[in-house]
Amino acid sequence: MLIRDAHPDELEEIGDIRVSAYLADGFLSPDSGYAPHLRELGADGTGQVLVAAGPDGRLIGTVMLQFWPQGGQVVKGPGEAEIRALAVRPEARGSGLGRTLVAAAMARAQQERVRDLLLLTQPEMKAAHHLYEDAGFTRLAERDWSPEPGIVLLAYRLQLQPA
Numbered sequence: 001m002l003i004r005d006a007h008p009d010e011l012e013e014i015g016d017i018r019v020s021a022y023l024a025d026g027f028l029s030p031d032s033g034y035a036p037h038l039r040e041l042g043a044d045g046t047g048q049v050l051v052a053a054g055p056d057g058r059l060i061g062t063v064m065l066q067f068w069p070q071g072g073q074v075v076k077g078p079g080e081a082e083i084r085a086l087a088v089r090p091e092a093r094g095s096g097l098g099r100t101l102v103a104a105a106m107a108r109a110q111q112e113r114v115r116d117l118l119l120l121t122q123p124e125m126k127a128a129h130h131l132y133e134d135a136g137f138t139r140l141a142e143r144d145w146s147p148e149p150g151i152v153l154l155a156y157r158l159q160l161q162p163a
Contacts, residue, residue: 001097003104006042006049006062014049014062015039021087027122041085046070050104052088052097061088063101065108072120073145074155079115086128102135110160117160120145120153132156
């Protein structure tokens with residue numbers, strides 16, 4: 001398996017991977033207004049989109065890093081970055097690919113001299129919480145964010161040492 005930067009001509013497929021993964025786990029409804037945003041993350045050139053390619057070259061997973069000041073709601077200042085849109089094709093799950101993608105995002109953030117690596121996750125994403133906690137992330141409740149009434153996203157943070 002190869003983890004690398006995404007190519008611009010792969011962004012549509014990456015959007016499909018994200019949406020299909022979120023749909024498969026019930027974290028996104030088919031008519032969700034968030035699906036178009038999930039598809040487009042990184043298409044505007046902000047952030048860094050990483051992909052995992054299998055031995056046959058097929059894309060099987062992705063994760064994105066957004067750095068301050070372009071980061072999402074959880075990023076508040078210099079030295080901070082956010083992990084976004086971690087997704088693995090449903091048929092490729094169980095191989096440790098999610099952990100590998102998180103580790104790659106952590107290494108990239110460290111190379112970019114990020115001090116605080118943050119993320120937001122849905123309360124229902126229990127497997128993701130476990131993965132992030134195993135990687136060393138801790139809850140950062142004061143940065144939880146509500147994109148709309150009735151929805152609260154949980155914030156996590158990992159403090160990094162510069163490379």
